[in-house]
Amino acid sequence: MDLPTVAIVGRPNVGKSTLFNRLVGRKLALVDDRPGVTRDRREGDVQFGGLSFRVIDTAGLEEADDDTLTGRMRMQTEAAILAADVVLFVIDARAGVLPADQPFAELVRRSGVPVILIANKAEGGAIAGAYEAFSLGLGDPVPFSAEHGEGLGELHEALKTALPEPDSDAEDEEGPEGRPLRVAIVGRPNAGKSTLINRMLGEERLLVGPEAGITRDSISLDWTWRGRRIKLHDTAGMRRRARIDDKLEKLAVSDGLRAVRFAEVVVVLLDATIPFEKQDLTIVDLVESEGRALVIGLNKWDLVADQPGLLKTLREDCTRLLPQVRGVSVVPLSGLAGDGVDRLMQAVVQASEVWDRRVSTSRINDWLSEATSRNPPPAVSGRRIKIRYATQVKSRPPHFALFGNQLNALPKSYTRYLVNGLRETFDLPGTPIRLSLRTSQNPFDKS
Structure with a gap:
């Protein structure tokens, strides 16, 4: 069901994001005392006393040239106004109506969209500014x-x-068959995440530009690819924590981590001109530790496509540098030109299927018998470690349990051997694999 949309607009720092969080019932939007925290449009679904609608938080309205960052933020807000069914125009009741409110009130009036005027920060009887708001018409x-x-x-x-x-x-489009696939796009600042999502959507939905770090919030967007519903999450660029001094950037990175945990598939976007930087590897480690399906996108490929053999070299680098996600899809693309987006989405869907795969217990134990015969576990204190049985306990990601004696003494090299064997035998490329070792506690077990 298409929900009506409600856009929250107004000057910077009048409390738009706090109102957004209040309506959606969760702290989805970043809130700080400084103006200009929100840059992109953020959306959330609201159930409010029997009313159902989608609310859009927008950047603060400020006068600026169109080619500046502030100007592009204003144009994003104007687009949200035109697309909305209702506008909540927010002013600060304590500050009253300021000169900057007037031109934007005129903009909203001209749009022809129904407007509700909100005099925010009116707690404790601070309503003088609310009375002034009548002058906005x-x-x-x-x-x-x-x-x-x-x-x-x-x-x-x-x-x-x-x-x-x-x-x-x-x-109602929801339900088991209609549930969207949740995909987060993450990477270092200026890797081109927002540009890629704009190309996917076919519109300038997210704010982009040469400035690194434009995106601050994790933005959730609905999209359909080949008839399949997708919920895309654009995230703030992730830098090393040691280089993050600003409180706001720390909040933005935390927001990105929440998007990774919420996602089913994570696309780690690399800049093909400087791929596999240390921070790229750290981000992949994070995605693997959170147990999410993974795809690596080599963005800006149009800038390096003339280098013969580069893709083969980068895929070999990926295998060497990221053994924990061996076989992960590495997809060259250009978010700016739109090349490779279809290949990327095919890899995303395939990664989600692998992530959700289940293997029968009989097949796992046939493999285990062969694997342990070919390369038996080592002996500890003269007594050989014995793995008797294995089963898959869950998927998303694939999680296997091994049962036997002295498994807590199993060397890491042998568990890696088993994980690689599971990955190759049961066609589980690129996905995190979990392995639990469950030692028998039977006191009569003398084997």
């Missing part, structure tokens, strides 16, 4: 406190009047 202001949740009843009544009637004939 946007109707009666709703005194509100996004921080404390005051005024929710009045906002509900205003939204109930302004939102379009729900389409009773619309079909």
